[in-house]
Amino acid sequence: MPAVKKNKYHHGDLRQTLMDISVDIIEKQGIHALNLRSLASLAGVSSGAPYHHFADRAALLGAVAQEGFEKLQAALVREGASVVGNPSERLAALGSAYVLFAVSHRGHFRVMFRADIHNDAHEALTNSSDRAFQLLREAIEACQQAGTAPPGDPQPLVLCAWATVHGLATLCVDSHPAKLGMPPEQLAPMITGLTSQMFSALARTATSSKSPKPSS
């Protein structure tokens, strides 16, 4: 029974418990519905207890965002390791994984990209997102070497792919499902597949034309 210490003055792992409940509330009711008093109540502690684990509400949300970025990176690494196809398929799979992470971790995702949460201070947080960005860059550079993405500076391609995937994720997370016309599980592979197809198509026209730069 005592998988978690109960009926004790000290809570088993209050810090993680608070984060878990927060994610649940944010997923179901949005960030605005999260207040520390009811959160503490749900965790079974007094309203002052959370402040010994988080400096303030923003720090709690920052920790949730941090956890989200770590989970996202893990999901992308897992997906990248499991896809054995060509670089284009790998790129599309990575993009789909990004979108599907967002819809299956709405609570985390809603916090991760809120500028008013992690303003400046959190370096560890930006580091985590940078690593995810780096994975995308590597996947695109692999496409370039395979000839399924236009050659030249990869930065425009990376930003384009990132923007597409991130925009699609935000749309899936916050829009009414009917507006998109199909469930994210179907939509994500379609759009990311389309994008990687377009990279290939542009690579073909770029190599057969005079201008090798994707920005031309």
Place this chain on the structure above:
Amino acid sequence: MPAVKKNKYHHGDLRQTLMDISVDIIEKQGIHALNLRSLASLAGVSSGAPYHHFADRAALLGAVAQEGFEKLQAALVREGASVVGNPSERLAALGSAYVLFAVSHRGHFRVMFRADIHNDAHEALTNSSDRAFQLLREAIEACQQAGTAPPGDPQPLVLCAWATVHGLATLCVDSHPAKLGMPPEQLAPMITGLTSQMFSALARTATSSKSPKPSS
């Protein structure tokens, strides 16, 4: 001097004044920094006055979002009317206008796509965004007819373009400028131009191949 009625019991146009100040605060300090007391103080009225123009804080933000969507649609229509080039250039110009609207109206943009603001109720709001979506669809269908976008169901292309442009806008609005490598005024045309180029490239391969569907 009395361009706006002053020193009178009734404020000239308190409703619009409150919205204008709100946009300014949100742009400079974020949504979290907006509270109705200091807002009323800045407008020179008592703290209860705003509630005669907005039911609550969410209604105020909803009105700001509504105004933002109207301005966005106007900006897109203006851009669409001024571009005389081919459909591909028009599509790219529309996309750039979307991104540049976001960065030059950060206050509005930050509110427009917050699910926790306009949850359900505001029909007029979704109507405004739907019209912007419709403009994009028409631009893409024009590309299809001109042969500079792959034929078939335009919905995947529309969603892809929307996601790209919307993702890029959110990145430009909330990310540190250094992370993007160049100012939005330069970045937006580059990415939207790249996307319309890719539509063209895919159209060429699609027409010369057996599968006409962009989703294949």
Place this chain on the structure above:
DNA sequence: GCTCAAATCTAAGCATCGCTTAAATTTTGC
């Protein structure tokens, strides 16, 4: 020009929420 209803605003206050402080309780290192 007067009257009275509607619209607008003020003043005061309630309830909630973020956060702090001081003390009580439990755990942990030695």
Place this chain on the structure above:
DNA sequence: GCAAAATTTAAGCGATGCTTAGATTTGAGC
């Protein structure tokens, strides 16, 4: 075991969203 450190409680301060009751102004109709 014991003292120090960590965790929690209880109580409360200040700020903020929102409400209520009443005062002031405006404007439409006679």
